[in-house]
Amino acid sequence: xAYSSDxxxxxxxxxxxxxxxxxxxxxxxxxxxxLSGGKDSWALIQILDVxxxxxxxRFSIVAVNIDSGYEGYEHHKLTEKCAERGWELHVEHTTIxxxxxxxxxxxxxxxxxxxxxRRGALYRLADTVRATKIALGHHADDFIETLLLNVFxxxxxKAMPARLVSDNGKHVVIRPLAYVLEAEARQYAKASNLPxxxxxxxxxxxxxxxxxxxxxxxxxxxxxxPEIKSSILRALGNVQTRHLLTKPxxxxxxxxxxxxxxxx
Numbered sequence: 236x237a238y239s240s241d242x243x244x245x246x247x248x249x250x251x252x253x254x255x256x257x258x259x260x261x262x263x264x265x266x267x268x269x270l271s272g273g274k275d276s277w278a279l280i281q282i283l284d285v286x287x288x289x290x291x292x293r294f295s296i297v298a299v300n301i302d303s304g305y306e307g308y309e310h311h312k313l314t315e316k317c318a319e320r321g322w323e324l325h326v327e328h329t330t331i332x333x334x335x336x337x338x339x340x341x342x343x344x345x346x347x348x349x350x351x352x353r354r355g356a357l358y359r360l361a362d363t364v365r366a367t368k369i370a371l372g373h374h375a376d377d378f379i380e381t382l383l384l385n386v387f388x389x390x391x392x393k394a395m396p397a398r399l400v401s402d403n404g405k406h407v408v409i410r411p412l413a414y415v416l417e418a419e420a421r422q423y424a425k426a427s428n429l430p431x432x433x434x435x436x437x438x439x440x441x442x443x444x445x446x447x448x449x450x451x452x453x454x455x456x457x458x459x460x461p462e463i464k465s466s467i468l469r470a471l472g473n474v475q476t477r478h479l480l481t482k483p484x485x486x487x488x489x490x491x492x493x494x495x496x497x498x499x
Contacts, residue, residue: 236288236289240426242422242426243285243423243426246278246282246419247285247286249412249414250282250283250411250412252414253397253410253411253412253413254411256397257396257397257398257413258398259397259398259409259410259411260290260292260409260411261292262292263292263293263294263367264294264295264367264368265294265295265296265297265364265365265367265368266294266295266296266297266366266367266368266370267299267357267360267364267366267369267370268283268297268299268370269300269301269353269369269370269371270298270313270324271300272312272313272431272432272433273372273433274420274421274425274431275372275374275412275424277372277424277427277431278374278412278415278419278420278421278424278427278429279372279412279420280298281424281427283370283411284296284320284322296322296323297325297366298313298322298323298325299324299325299326299327299360300313300324300325300326301327301356301357301360302326302327309430310326312430312432313430314326325360357369358401358405358406362405369406369407370408370410370411371409371410372410372412372420373395373410374415374416374417374420375413375414375415375416375468376416376450377417378394378468378471379394379449379464379467380449380453381394381395382394382467382470382471383467384445384446384449387445387449392474394471397409414468
């Protein structure tokens with residue numbers, strides 16, 4: 236069975252690479268895709284659907300949408316498109332947007348708090364739909380931007396893992412788009428005729444947010460250094476602990492983490 240386009244073939248190769256290298260999907264898994272309606276989550280469920288038909292293992296897919304409760308959110312478009320494609324979908328209506336407005340400080344940005352609340356909702360729904368893996372649509376640009384945000388503003392060298400086990404050990408979060416660029420995800424979702432909808436959060440797309448500043452910085456650097464994203468992404472898997480300002484005991488802990496990651 237041929238891929239529908241060169242773009243789909245390229246994304247399939249990158250997602251397959253991530254699945255194999257980080258052991259993201261195993262035989263018999265029920266993969267719950269966090270479907271927000273944005274380009275990234277649409278690209279994720281579309282490529283997993285394609286790979287499901289080709290994979291040497293068997294796994295099922297179920298989409299879950301967390302409606303934050305913002306007025307104007309077009310969740311009906313998700314329902315209609317998933318029904319058209321034959322994708323199982325569960326929609327969870329919440330008051331996350333209202334909660335954020337009540338507890339957030341005026342000087343803070345809502346994105347991190349929203350992400351934590353939505354993650355909690357996803358964990359609860361994973362039990363409801365009997366999911367063994369929770370797939371999120373974070374792409375390569377997200378990994379890169381998160382690294383820079385932590386370096387510039389949090390004083391730490393970390394990004395996000397392709398596979399993460401929750402603190403209580405009950406849930407496994409996977410990010411199959413780890414090697415897929417944001418531009419590729421956007422193009423693929425559009426080419427796949429999927430209805431991209433916004434979350435309707437008032438802060439969404441605010442260029443004053445730190446992550447938007449990282450996007451702009453990388454775009455500026457990319458003009459002179461077209462391979463800069465690839466270089467930063469490789470750096471995330473090429474950590475030279477001997478050349479960091481870590482204390483001996485911290486180096487030992489980091490070495491243990493790297494070893495466990497390699498043998499997983």
